[in-house]
Amino acid sequence: MLMAAVFALGLLIQVFSMVLDGYGSHLVMQNLAFHGAIEMAGAVIAAMVAYLLLRLNTIGKGSSFNYPIAAALLAMGGLDSLHALMSSGDLFVWLHSLATGVGGLLFALIWLPPHVLQAKQHHAPLGAILLAIVLGALSILFSEQIPHMLEAGRFTTTAVTLNIGGGLLLLAAAAKLLQTYRVSAKPEDLLFLFQCIILSVAALTFAYSSVWDWPWWGWHVQRLAGYSLALWLIVQTAKKIELQTRMSNRRLQQQIEERKRVESQLRIAAIAFETHEAIMITDANADIIRVNHAFEVITGYSAEEVLGKNPRILSSGQEEAGFYAQMWKHLLENGSWSGEILDKRKNGQIYPKWLTITAVKNRDGETTEFVAIFSDITRRKQAEEEIFSLAFYDALTKLPNRRFLLERLQQSLVASSRNHHYGALLFLDMDRFKILNDTLGHDHGDLFLIEVAKRMQHSVRDMDTVARIGGDEFVILIEEIAPDSHDALQKAAMIAEKIRLALARPYHLNDKEYRSSPSIGVCLYRGEQESVDDLLKHADMAMYQAKESGRNAVRFFDPAMQLAVENRAALEAELRHALPNGQFQLYYQVQLDSQLRALGAEALIRWAQPQRGMVSPAQFIPIAEDSSLILEIGNWVLETACKQLAAWSTRELTRDLSLAINVSAQQFKRQDFVQNVSAMVERYQISPSRLKLELTESVVLSDVSDVIGKMHALKAVGINLSLDDFGTGYSSLSYLKQLPLDQIKIDQSFVRDITSNIDDATMVQTIISLANHFNLNVIAEGVETEEQLHFLKQNGCMAYQGYLLGRPMPIDEFETSLQQLAAAN
Numbered sequence: 001m002l003m004a005a006v007f008a009l010g011l012l013i014q015v016f017s018m019v020l021d022g023y024g025s026h027l028v029m030q031n032l033a034f035h036g037a038i039e040m041a042g043a044v045i046a047a048m049v050a051y052l053l054l055r056l057n058t059i060g061k062g063s064s065f066n067y068p069i070a071a072a073l074l075a076m077g078g079l080d081s082l083h084a085l086m087s088s089g090d091l092f093v094w095l096h097s098l099a100t101g102v103g104g105l106l107f108a109l110i111w112l113p114p115h116v117l118q119a120k121q122h123h124a125p126l127g128a129i130l131l132a133i134v135l136g137a138l139s140i141l142f143s144e145q146i147p148h149m150l151e152a153g154r155f156t157t158t159a160v161t162l163n164i165g166g167g168l169l170l171l172a173a174a175a176k177l178l179q180t181y182r183v184s185a186k187p188e189d190l191l192f193l194f195q196c197i198i199l200s201v202a203a204l205t206f207a208y209s210s211v212w213d214w215p216w217w218g219w220h221v222q223r224l225a226g227y228s229l230a231l232w233l234i235v236q237t238a239k240k241i242e243l244q245t246r247m248s249n250r251r252l253q254q255q256i257e258e259r260k261r262v263e264s265q266l267r268i269a270a271i272a273f274e275t276h277e278a279i280m281i282t283d284a285n286a287d288i289i290r291v292n293h294a295f296e297v298i299t300g301y302s303a304e305e306v307l308g309k310n311p312r313i314l315s316s317g318q319e320e321a322g323f324y325a326q327m328w329k330h331l332l333e334n335g336s337w338s339g340e341i342l343d344k345r346k347n348g349q350i351y352p353k354w355l356t357i358t359a360v361k362n363r364d365g366e367t368t369e370f371v372a373i374f375s376d377i378t379r380r381k382q383a384e385e386e387i388f389s390l391a392f393y394d395a396l397t398k399l400p401n402r403r404f405l406l407e408r409l410q411q412s413l414v415a416s417s418r419n420h421h422y423g424a425l426l427f428l429d430m431d432r433f434k435i436l437n438d439t440l441g442h443d444h445g446d447l448f449l450i451e452v453a454k455r456m457q458h459s460v461r462d463m464d465t466v467a468r469i470g471g472d473e474f475v476i477l478i479e480e481i482a483p484d485s486h487d488a489l490q491k492a493a494m495i496a497e498k499i500r501l502a503l504a505r506p507y508h509l510n511d512k513e514y515r516s517s518p519s520i521g522v523c524l525y526r527g528e529q530e531s532v533d534d535l536l537k538h539a540d541m542a543m544y545q546a547k548e549s550g551r552n553a554v555r556f557f558d559p560a561m562q563l564a565v566e567n568r569a570a571l572e573a574e575l576r577h578a579l580p581n582g583q584f585q586l587y588y589q590v591q592l593d594s595q596l597r598a599l600g601a602e603a604l605i606r607w608a609q610p611q612r613g614m615v616s617p618a619q620f621i622p623i624a625e626d627s628s629l630i631l632e633i634g635n636w637v638l639e640t641a642c643k644q645l646a647a648w649s650t651r652e653l654t655r656d657l658s659l660a661i662n663v664s665a666q667q668f669k670r671q672d673f674v675q676n677v678s679a680m681v682e683r684y685q686i687s688p689s690r691l692k693l694e695l696t697e698s699v700v701l702s703d704v705s706d707v708i709g710k711m712h713a714l715k716a717v718g719i720n721l722s723l724d725d726f727g728t729g730y731s732s733l734s735y736l737k738q739l740p741l742d743q744i745k746i747d748q749s750f751v752r753d754i755t756s757n758i759d760d761a762t763m764v765q766t767i768i769s770l771a772n773h774f775n776l777n778v779i780a781e782g783v784e785t786e787e788q789l790h791f792l793k794q795n796g797c798m799a800y801q802g803y804l805l806g807r808p809m810p811i812d813e814f815e816t817s818l819q820q821l822a823a824a825n
């Protein structure tokens with residue numbers, strides 16, 4: 001399009017110049033220097049186009065006729081530049097016309113048969129330059145001999161003929177280029193086709209002009225424009241080619257790098273293939289196609305011996321039936337399989353190996369190969385066995401050691417909780433073993449222990465565990481004895497007796513006879529109610545009982561004791577669910593003054609256990625105290641009591657009542673205990689003096705200085721403190737003096753016989769006078785009879801609590817009883 005436009009513009013200029021020439025010849029410009037500049041520019045551009053063409057030719061690009069076109073442009077440019085240097089005249093027109101004629105001739109050379117053209121064409125550019133030089137030089141040297149080119153300012157027939165001839169030759173070249181372009185579709189062929197047409201039109205229209213007229217100038221402009229267009233387009237081509245070249249260079253570079261990478265990967269793969277692990281590659285039919293050196297070393301087969309064979313030649317035949325089917329199933333489903341397997345070497349030796357098989361798939365997901373990597377793990381297995389043996393077996397007797405036993409026992413407890421069978425633990429100690437060691441020496445001692453171990457193993461089933469846990473201490477674990485406790489007891493007794501008899505037989509140690517006997521302690525277990533440590537302790541305790549009973553005996557861990565232990569364990573397990581399941585309640589027991597008016601109450605916890613019914617705190621508080629459960633329970637009691645005090649503070653009848661709660665030692669020992677109580681008082685906006693904490697002597701005497709500090713801190717908050725169960729412990733009077741107490745509580749054990757036992761009566765009188773002396777309030781608990789109340793009143797007791805005055809009861813009942821009491825007063 002662009003070229004057509006320039007061509008049209010050239011024609012327009014030419015026509016316009018002719019029209020202009022017809023109507024305004026007086027405007028004709030006769031500037032030789034300007035003409036020279038245009039011609040020179042045209043010649044330089046033609047040379048540049050020729051140069052670029054020849055450059056493109058070196059990379060097989062450009063027009064189909066790079067050489068002849070470059071030659072034509074160079075000859076035209078050369079002669080035109082000589083023409084530009086001439087002053088107007090015959091030589092001036094001759095050189096110009098010669099440029100057109102020679103240029104046309106050289107362009108037309110493209111019609112030569114291809115084989116002729118290709119044979120000679122690379123000399124054409126140089127030949128064209130020489131031709132231009134020779135023709136130019138001859139023309140200048142023999143300027144007198146050249147034909148007349150101008151007559152009265154117009155061109156002679158010679159000049160016209162030369163130009164029209166050149167123009168026709170250029171047209172002929174254009175025709176060849178058109179023909180060629182149809183086949184090659186090269187834009188450069190099209191470019192020079194237009195170039196030829198422009199130059200041809202310029203040459204043909206030349207005949208209708210004369211020197212310095214407007215058509216003549218139009219011709220120059222058109223030719224310059226044609227050259228410039230050719231230059232611009234050829235530069236674009238060169239750029240495009242350069243870009244393509246750069247891209248293809250980059251592609252080439254990438255290909256080189258990719259190739260290098262692949263080569264490096266292949267190198268790595270080759271090195272990796274020759275690793276210390278055996279590698280075997282099979283095709284999709286599992287026929288071996290490649291193995292590495294490690295394979296040969298481990299299996300004993302050379303590559304040649306196994307290639308093309310199925311890997312089953314390596315199998316030991318020791319794997320269970322169905323093993324390989326399972327393996328292949330897993331491999332095909334998951335793409336890989338790993339595991340330990342027993343294989344056979346060429347020499348028949350069976351060895352363990354760790355094998356990983358991976359299926360290699362192609363892009364379509366079809367398995368093409370299988371890669372098996374394996375290592376001989378014989379040494380590792382031996383080391384593991386050795387380590388296991390050292391860690392879990394006794395070196396002397398080869399019996400399991402304590403560690404093994406503990407693990408086994410733990411597993412057994414778990415199993416027992418599933419199958420509900422009883423198991424038995426027998427703790428054995430050989431009587432007088434120390435004497436044997438000291439008298440006969442350690443060698444004999446060792447022989448003796450080995451013999452003991454053997455006899456024990458022969459006395460029990462294979463599934464039972466005989467362990468040596470110390471010098472002459474053995475433990476036998478007998479699992480799944482019976483589901484019923486009675487049967488289990490019977491059977492365990494029978495087994496223990498059998499073992500006792502076996503071990504009591506004489507020993508022949510290096511021809512010396514030696515007599516010994518065992519002391520055997522037995523305990524039964526079922527489920528996981530007791531820990532492994534507790535069970536061992538129980539069996540050990542029973543063994544001591546056997547020793548104490550005169551040795552060579554079997555003793556059972558007291559079943560009653562065992563029952564209590566089991567019960568306690570069960571209770572603890574259930575207690576853990578009590579709080580989250582909301583099974584606790586607070587009961588309230590009234591506390592009265594000497595006029596029998598309600599002073600307040602003591603909050604006493606109750607546990608409504610769904611299966612057991614109401615469980616006494618005397619039963620579960622000690623269990624909770626042995627675990628950290630008491631902290632959660634204590635906190636719940638504190639919060640519930642504070643909530644109750646807050647509720648009471650809104651009613652006339654209950655506004656002035658105080659509420660006492662029991663605080664356990666663990667709870668009181670907590671660093672944040674005081675903060676916790678203060679925060680609770682704050683949260684429920686209660687008057688702190690209404691809250692009374694009952695501390696037992698055991699709390700107070702545990703860490704006196706810490707306790708006194710905390711008690712002062714609680715007093716500073718305004719909390720009341722009462723010393724519970726007073727008189728039952730070992731309260732020192734000096735401590736009593738230091739403690740910031742508000743009240744002491746006479747323990748119910750003194751009150752119970754107050755009217756019949758003079759000692760208890762004296763004790764109560766002493767406590768009351770002591771309280772008076774220290775300016776403390778005193779309350780008696782456990783008041784059950786009028787007589788007790790009368791005695792206490794007469795001896796100056798200030799407050800009372802007991803079944804006579806009111807039992808602990810739920811809040812609703814308690815509040816009703818309060819109303820009744822108020823009405824009675």
Ligand SMILES: Nc1nc2c(ncn2[C@@H]2O[C@H](COP(=O)(O)O[C@H]3[C@@H](O)[C@H](n4cnc5c(=O)[nH]c(N)nc54)O[C@@H]3COP(=O)(O)O)[C@@H](O)[C@H]2O)c(=O)[nH]1
Nearest residue numbers: 604605617618621637662663664724782783784802803808
């Ligand atoms: N740490 C916590 N301990 C608590 C809490 N609630 C209770 N307890 C302690 O449990 C023990 C048993 O308590 P309980 O069964 O509630 O017995 C109390 C009263 O019911 C009982 N009592 C009261 N009056 C009489 C009576 O006239 N006769 C009689 N036989 N018993 C009576 O005495 C117990 C009150 O004891 P005390 O605390 O010493 O005032 C008991 O040690 C409780 O302390 C708790 O929330 N936390």
